[in-house]
Amino acid sequence: MQKPILVMRGMSKSFHSVKALSDVNLTVHAGQIHAIVGENGAGKSTLMKVLSGVYPHGEYEGEIKFLGQECRFKGISDSEEKGIIIIHQELALVPLLSIAENIFLGNEPARYGVIDWSAAFVKTQALLKKVGLKESPGTLITDLGVGKQQLIEIAKALSKEVKLLILDEPTASLNETDSDALLELLLELKRQGIACILISHKLNEISKVADAITVLRDGTTVASLDCAREPISEDRVIQHMVGREMADRYPKRTPHIGEEVFAVKNWKVHHAVHADRLLIKGVDLHVKRGEIVGIAGLMGAGRTELAMSIFGRTYGQGISGQVFLHGQEIDTSTVQKAIAHGIAYVTEDRKGYGLVLDETIAWNTTLANLEAVSRHGVIDEGHEFGVAEDYRRKLNIRSPDVWARTVNLSGGNQQKVVLSKWLFSNPEVLILDEPTRGIDVGAKYEIYTIIAQLAAEGKCVLMISSEMPELLGMCDRICVLNEGRFVAEFSAAEATQEKIMRSIVTSGVN
Amino acid sequence: MATPSAAAVPTQPERHSGFLKNNLRDYGLLISLVAIMVFFQVMTNGTLFQPLNLTNLILQNSYIIVMALGMLLVIVAGHIDLSVGSVSGFVGAVAAVLMVEYKLHFVPAALICLTLGAVIGAAQGYWVAFFKIPSFIVTLAGMLVFKGLALAVLGGSSVGPFPPEFQLLSTGFIPDPFSGESLRIASLVAGLLMALVLLVVKVRGRADRVRHGMENEPYAFFIVKNLVFAAMIAAFSYLLSTYKGLPNVLIVMLLLMLVYDFVTSRTTIGRRIYALGGNEKAARLSGIKTERLTFYTFINMGVLAALAGLIFAARLNTATPKAGLGFELDVIAACFIGGASASGGVGKVLGAVIGAFIMGVMNNGMSIMGIGIDYQQVIKGLVLLAAVCVDVYNKNK
Numbered sequence: 001m002q003k004p005i006l007v008m009r010g011m012s013k014s015f016h017s018v019k020a021l022s023d024v025n026l027t028v029h030a031g032q033i034h035a036i037v038g039e040n041g042a043g044k045s046t047l048m049k050v051l052s053g054v055y056p057h058g059e060y061e062g063e064i065k066f067l068g069q070e071c072r073f074k075g076i077s078d079s080e081e082k083g084i085i086i087i088h089q090e091l092a093l094v095p096l097l098s099i100a101e102n103i104f105l106g107n108e109p110a111r112y113g114v115i116d117w118s119a120a121f122v123k124t125q126a127l128l129k130k131v132g133l134k135e136s137p138g139t140l141i142t143d144l145g146v147g148k149q150q151l152i153e154i155a156k157a158l159s160k161e162v163k164l165l166i167l168d169e170p171t172a173s174l175n176e177t178d179s180d181a182l183l184e185l186l187l188e189l190k191r192q193g194i195a196c197i198l199i200s201h202k203l204n205e206i207s208k209v210a211d212a213i214t215v216l217r218d219g220t221t222v223a224s225l226d227c228a229r230e231p232i233s234e235d236r237v238i239q240h241m242v243g244r245e246m247a248d249r250y251p252k253r254t255p256h257i258g259e260e261v262f263a264v265k266n267w268k269v270h271h272a273v274h275a276d277r278l279l280i281k282g283v284d285l286h287v288k289r290g291e292i293v294g295i296a297g298l299m300g301a302g303r304t305e306l307a308m309s310i311f312g313r314t315y316g317q318g319i320s321g322q323v324f325l326h327g328q329e330i331d332t333s334t335v336q337k338a339i340a341h342g343i344a345y346v347t348e349d350r351k352g353y354g355l356v357l358d359e360t361i362a363w364n365t366t367l368a369n370l371e372a373v374s375r376h377g378v379i380d381e382g383h384e385f386g387v388a389e390d391y392r393r394k395l396n397i398r399s400p401d402v403w404a405r406t407v408n409l410s411g412g413n414q415q416k417v418v419l420s421k422w423l424f425s426n427p428e429v430l431i432l433d434e435p436t437r438g439i440d441v442g443a444k445y446e447i448y449t450i451i452a453q454l455a456a457e458g459k460c461v462l463m464i465s466s467e468m469p470e471l472l473g474m475c476d477r478i479c480v481l482n483e484g485r486f487v488a489e490f491s492a493a494e495a496t497q498e499k500i501m502r503s504i505v506t507s508g509v510n
Numbered sequence: 511m512a513t514p515s516a517a518a519v520p521t522q523p524e525r526h527s528g529f530l531k532n533n534l535r536d537y538g539l540l541i542s543l544v545a546i547m548v549f550f551q552v553m554t555n556g557t558l559f560q561p562l563n564l565t566n567l568i569l570q571n572s573y574i575i576v577m578a579l580g581m582l583l584v585i586v587a588g589h590i591d592l593s594v595g596s597v598s599g600f601v602g603a604v605a606a607v608l609m610v611e612y613k614l615h616f617v618p619a620a621l622i623c624l625t626l627g628a629v630i631g632a633a634q635g636y637w638v639a640f641f642k643i644p645s646f647i648v649t650l651a652g653m654l655v656f657k658g659l660a661l662a663v664l665g666g667s668s669v670g671p672f673p674p675e676f677q678l679l680s681t682g683f684i685p686d687p688f689s690g691e692s693l694r695i696a697s698l699v700a701g702l703l704m705a706l707v708l709l710v711v712k713v714r715g716r717a718d719r720v721r722h723g724m725e726n727e728p729y730a731f732f733i734v735k736n737l738v739f740a741a742m743i744a745a746f747s748y749l750l751s752t753y754k755g756l757p758n759v760l761i762v763m764l765l766l767m768l769v770y771d772f773v774t775s776r777t778t779i780g781r782r783i784y785a786l787g788g789n790e791k792a793a794r795l796s797g798i799k800t801e802r803l804t805f806y807t808f809i810n811m812g813v814l815a816a817l818a819g820l821i822f823a824a825r826l827n828t829a830t831p832k833a834g835l836g837f838e839l840d841v842i843a844a845c846f847i848g849g850a851s852a853s854g855g856v857g858k859v860l861g862a863v864i865g866a867f868i869m870g871v872m873n874n875g876m877s878i879m880g881i882g883i884d885y886q887q888v889i890k891g892l893v894l895l896a897a898v899c900v901d902v903y904n905k906n907k
Contacts, residue, residue, distance in 0.1 A: 314795060335797040345795065353795050356788035358855055367785055368796040370778040377777050382722040421796065 004065075005030040005195050006051075006084075006164060011062035013046055013055060020046040021060070021219045028164065028212075033186055033196045035206040038216035039241055039468070044199050047216070048166055052086040053079040067163070083163030087153045089172060093141045100124040100137035103156045127155040131185055147178025154185065165189065166197045171205060172300050183209050201298050203234045203505045215240040234505065235498075242468060242497035249445065250473030253452040257476060258289030260327075262343075262429045262460045267321035269302075269309040269484075275317055280306050281484040283321075287429065287460040292451065294475035295464045296500050302484045303464045304348055307431045311345035312338040325428070339368060342428035346418055348437060348464070350411075354418040357407040361399060362388035364406055364417050369425040391420035395450060412443025419450060429460045436470060448474055468497045482507045537735075538900075539849060539864050546868055550875030557878050558871070561753035564746065569680065569825060571870035572759040573598065573818035574837065575863055578844040579770045580814035582862040583807045585845050586774075588787040588854025589638060589645035591811050592838050593652030597630050598819030599834025600660040605820055606669040606829030609676060616676035624816050630656070631812020632805070639804035653838070661831045670828025679762075680825035683755040697755030701747020704764075705740040712736045759821060766814075771859040783807060788855030843890070844869055847897040868893070 006028040013021040021043045028034045038044050050060050053073030064071045066082055073079045076086075093102050100120050109119045124137035131151045141149060150170055157165055167186075171179040186196055186209055200206055206213065213232060215223040223240040225232050269280035279302050287293045297303050308315035310323060312335030323332050325341055332338040338345075347353040355364050365388040366373050373384040388402040395416040399409060406417055415435065422430065432451065436444045451474060455461050465471050471478050478495045480488040480503045488503035551558045558564075577594050584591045601623045608619040634652050638645045671677075688695040716732060719725040750756055774780040785793040786800050794800050818837070823829045848865030850857030869890065876886045 311795075312797075335795060336799070339797045347795060352789075353791045356785050356792055356855065358788050359784070363781070367781075367793075367798075370781060374778050377779060379776055379778060379781060381776070382718065385722050425797075 003030065004028060005067060007063075007065040008047070008051065009063045009065075011047060011050060011060060011064075013050055013060040019219055021050070024062075024216065024219065024221050025224075026214055026221070027224070028195055028197060030195055031190055031193050032211040033190055033198055033209050035198045035200060035210035035213045036216060037200065037203070037206065037213060037237060037241060039466070042216040042241075043219040044216055045168060046219075048086055048168060048197070048199065051079070052076055052084060052166065080160060083161055084166070085157040085160060085162045085164070086166040087150075087157065087168065087170065089169045091146075091149050091153055093149055093152060095142040096140060098138045098140055099128070099135060099144075099152055099155075102141055102152060103127060103137075103159050105156075107160065123159065124155075127158055130158060131155045132181065145178070147174045147181065150174065150178070150182060151185065154182075154189075162194060164195045164197065166199075168199045169201065169299075170198070171200065171202060179205065201505070203237055206237075207232070207234065213237060217241060234502075238498055238501045238505070242501060249448075249469070251445070251449045251452045253456065255290060255292070255455065255476050256458075257291045258458065260286050261289050261325065262287045262462075263324040264310060265322045265324070267306065267310065267323075268319065269305055269316040270318035272316050279316065279484050280309065283481075283484070283486060285462075285479065285486075287462055289460060290455050290458050291477065292455050292461040292463055292475045294471035294478040295462065295481055296468060296471050296478055296504075297466075297481035298504060299466065301481045301504075303481050304433055306481065307345055307433055307462070307464060310338075311335065311343060311431060314345075339425055339427075342426065343431070344368075344422035344425055344427035344429070345431045346422055346433060346435060348434035350414050350418050354421075355406045355414060358405060360403050360405055361392060361397065361409075361417050361420075362402040365391055365402070365420045365424055368421050372424070387424060388420070391424065395420055396446060410443070412439040412446070415439060415443070415447060416450075419447070423454075427459065429462065430454060431462045431464070433464045434466065435463065436465070436467070444470075468500055471495075471500075472497065480504060539847075539861055543864050543868050543871070546871050546875075550871060550878075554875055554878040558875055559749065561749045563874070563878070564749055565753050565757060567870055567874050568750075568757055568760050568763075570874065571866055572680070572757075572763055573821045573825075574840050574844060574870065575763055575866045576766060576814055576818045576821065577811075577837065577841040578848075578862040578866045579766055579859060580807075580811035581841045582770075582845050582848070582850060582857050582859055583774070583783055584645070584811050585842075585850045585852070586787045586854060586857045587783050587804055587807045588790065589804065589807070590842065591634070591645065591649045591652075591808070591815075592842075593630075593634065593649040593656060594811065594815040594818070594841055595834040595837035595839075596653045596656035596660065597627065597812060597815040597834070598822060598837060599831070600630075600656040600663065601627055601816040601819035602823035602829045602833050603660045603663040603669070603831070605823055606672065607663055609672055610669050616673055620676075620820055623820055624813055627812040627814070627816025627819075628809050629812070631809040631815070634812070635805040635808025638808060639801045645808075660833070664829060664831050666831060668828045668830040670826075672824060672827055677824050677827055678758060680757075680759050680821050681827075682758040684758060684761065686755055692752065694751040694753075694755035698747055698751040700756060701751065702744055704747070705743040708743065709736060709740050762821075767859065767863055774859050779803075779806075784855055786854075840866070840869055843894045847894060849901060851901075852898075865897075 004027045006026070008024065008026040011021050011024040012019070024043065024047055026047070036044050036047070049055050051064065053075050056074045057072035066084065071079070071082065094105065097105070103124050104120050108115045109123065110116060121137045128135060128137065131154050133148060133151055133155070135144065135148070141152065144152065154165070170182055174182065183205060186198070189196065198206070198210065211227055213225040213227065214221060215225070215237060217240070225237070263286040265284055267280055267283045267285070268278065271277035271279050283306060295303050295306075305315050309319050310332060313319055313333055314335060322329050324330065330341045332341060332343060351357060356367070362384055366384050370379065373380055373387060385402065391397070392399065392402050397413050397416045397420070399413065406414055409417065435451065436447050439447065451461060451463065463471065463475060472495055476492050478490045478500065479486050480500055482504050487507040488500070490499060547558065577598065581591060581594065604626060605619055605623045608614045608622060609616055630652070634648050637643045637648045683694070684697055684700065686694045686696045716725060747756065774783070782793065782798045782803055785796065785798055786803050790800055819834065822833055826833065844866035845857060845862045846852065846865070847868055848857065848861030848863070850862065872890060872893065873886065876889065
């Protein structure tokens with residue numbers, strides 16, 4: 001048995017009161033590819049941020065031993081110096097600089113501050129050869145595809161004499177050929193003795209290359225599997241990933257489902273920047289009165305893109321398809337029209353897209369429906385106050401009054417303000433995008449209660465979530481979106497986490 | 511977890527200090543202005559508050575204040591307009607050509623000029639709003655273009671004088687039927703009336719808010735603040751009445767201030783401009799037509815820059831190619847001293863006006879004290895920096 005290159009023991013980290021990691025252990029052996037799997041929010045990225053020094057020593061508990069030495073990184077530069085290099089899902093390349101410039105960015109071969117470009121070019125060529133690229137070192141990054149950019153990142157890591165390479169979802173945005181090339185490269189690096197931590201959702205890839213698998217769930221290590229000792233079935237991994245009990249975490253509800261109210265037919269959306277990339281590939285969807293329909297899928301499956309493109313075409317270009325309300329085709333091409341037809345979209349990013357943080361609860365509550373509290377364009381502040389106060393009580397927003405600035409509220413209360421805003425626009429169809437992201441358990445229950453209440457009032461609810469238990473606990477029907485297509489649909493009775501996960505991880509293969 | 515009931519009933523002193531902390535910026539600005547005025551009153555041996563000087567102070571700053579009203583909206587929307595000085599100079603030049611060379615009556619001429627301002631604002635706002643070209647660049651280009659056009663229109667020389675009726679815009683005072691020589695009674699009455707109306711409006715507004723249970727300003731603050739404010743208005747009108755009375759341009763300014771204060775604080779369009787600057791993405795997802803709104807703020811700025819150009823031309827009684835030079839800096843500085851945020855979404859009309867007066871009083875006071883134009887600029891620059899530093903410090907705390 002080879003000796004471990006990296007040992008992380010008893011890692012714990014919390015944000016405010018929310019525990020992101022608790023007592024996580026991870027051992028990576030030299031010359032191995034170690035896969036880390038887990039649902040969104042299981043703590044994978046947090047663990048890697050601790051390892052790479054993004055969260056410096058002192059902000060977490062636990063011990064990191066690399067090459068037998070205890071490490072206390074103060075920042076990324078410390079961990080890079082030791083040879084631990086992380087490649088994030090969002091690539092950190094400067095698009096308008098050349099390959100050579102990017103590879104040696106911050107690490108230029110220079111004397112007295114003058115860069116030796118010929119040395120840089122020669123070294124770059126050697127590195128590019130290692131990762132199997134034939135591009136010239138002078139090519140601009142922006143002229144390369146995502147797959148090649150990923151390889152450039154690896155070349156950049158190699159230039160820093162990497163000993164442990166961490167890849168966060170490297171193949172998420174790659175097609176199959178590029179993914180295969182990348183995995184081949186990882187195997188090649190392994191032969192050269194470079195250890196690798198691979199974070200991925202794609203189990204077929206993991207079974208192809210991984211020597212060991214660590215499964216994280218809710219911030220704890222639930223399994224450490226050694227692929228050399230015994231063959232690991234995907235089923236077993238999936239079980240570990242999702243296997244948590246569901247107690248009374250969701251309000252009880254008796255659905256009263258009526259006629260079909262909202263429908264989307266043959267919806268297609270192209271990428272907002274890359275016009276030739278089809279993101280949503282002809283999706284059909286319908287929601288009945290009083291029904292909660294869940295949309296499951298992994299990050300990058302196109303869930304938010306689907307929702308935002310329907311809501312006033314706020315995402316994407318080259319959008320085609322039809323939207324129906326009560327059987328009538330409606331125009332949702334602008335946000336104003338979508339709101340007028342009774343559609344509301346509660347964003348997944350409440351700080352970036354939901355709230356004007358500098359302003360008060362009252363101010364934010366009425367923002368999407370100012371007409372209702374104003375006459376001839378003049379706001380009736382008394383009326384506005386009454387409305388906001390009403391929602392503050394109904395949704396139990398914890399603040400002494402509605403004059404508190406939303407920036408000072410907790411995540412759960414901010415989410416309730418966003419919900420107030422959209423409830424006040426009096427919608428018939430509510431699209432909730434990750435309605436409980438970053439919210440503590442207690443507030444989650446309150447949000448679930450509100451959602452159940454809305455359905456009981458006869459509204460159509462479309463709920464996007466990365467947390468499968470939440471979908472299983474709340475929805476009457478769950479559609480699984482993967483790579484821009486619905487790959488499966490389950491009724492509440494037949495849906496299980498295993499079935500959903502299986503439909504996702506197997507759909508990519510065929 | 512804090513229970514809502516415990517947080518809802520703070521004790522009286524807590525409430526006061528909490529309110530003061532949240533609104534320190536508003537009071538601080540007014541207190542700074544008063545402190546600066548008192549400082550210069552002492553340093554200039556009482557010259558600052560002399561009726562003649564006070565009148566001059568208003569006349570000198572009127573066009574800056576008029577433009578600051580528009581600039582505040584532009585800045586709140588998250589943009590900047592560097593062209594306002596050049597635009598006001600250009601419009602003044604066009605006004606001179608129309609009235610002096612073409613002998614056009616001043617009313618149609620002024621209307622043409624204001625329309626021209628709107629067109630200029632629209633032309634610049636178009637690129638900013640719909641083509642997403644940074645306003646800094648668009649208006650920098652505009653600054654050069656209109657400076658050049660002003661030169662071209664005037665043919666490089668000064669054009670004047672204006673018809674006397676037009677000059678009254680800047681140099682006239684409200685008429686005094688009682689013809690009091692030492693005390694303009696009409697002006698004094700108008701000023702006292704204004705103070706009274708202000709008090710009545712404020713008291714009624716407060717009563718209304720109290721009725722809805724939405725008042726959070728402690729009663730003592732409310733009374734002291736508004737009595738001081740009313741007393742200041744009364745005192746200033748008295749001082750002005752002992753000279754020539756209330757200048758016409760002051761009335762124009764006050765009316766505009768009231769209108770813009772109302773628009774920004776009470777109307778849906780004002781609310782939406784703040785939302786646009788505070789979080790454009792959230793505003794758009796809330797159904798606000800962000801692009802059109804940006805476009806409108808630039809049109810508004812163009813009209814106000816044109817009005818300022820007319821006021822300035824009327825004051826000088828001539829249009830010169832140098833008119834408007836550097837005005838944009840004073841206007842922008844006034845907004846930032848007045849608490850507007852460079853990243854948008856924050857700023858008040860009254861803040862911008864007070865900011866303009868702080869700059870104006872400093873200009874005036876330092877000139878009387880005989881400080882050279884060189885060090886005046888240094889001091890003004892440092893005051894601007896200090897004001898914004900205090901803002902940023904308060905925000906981070």
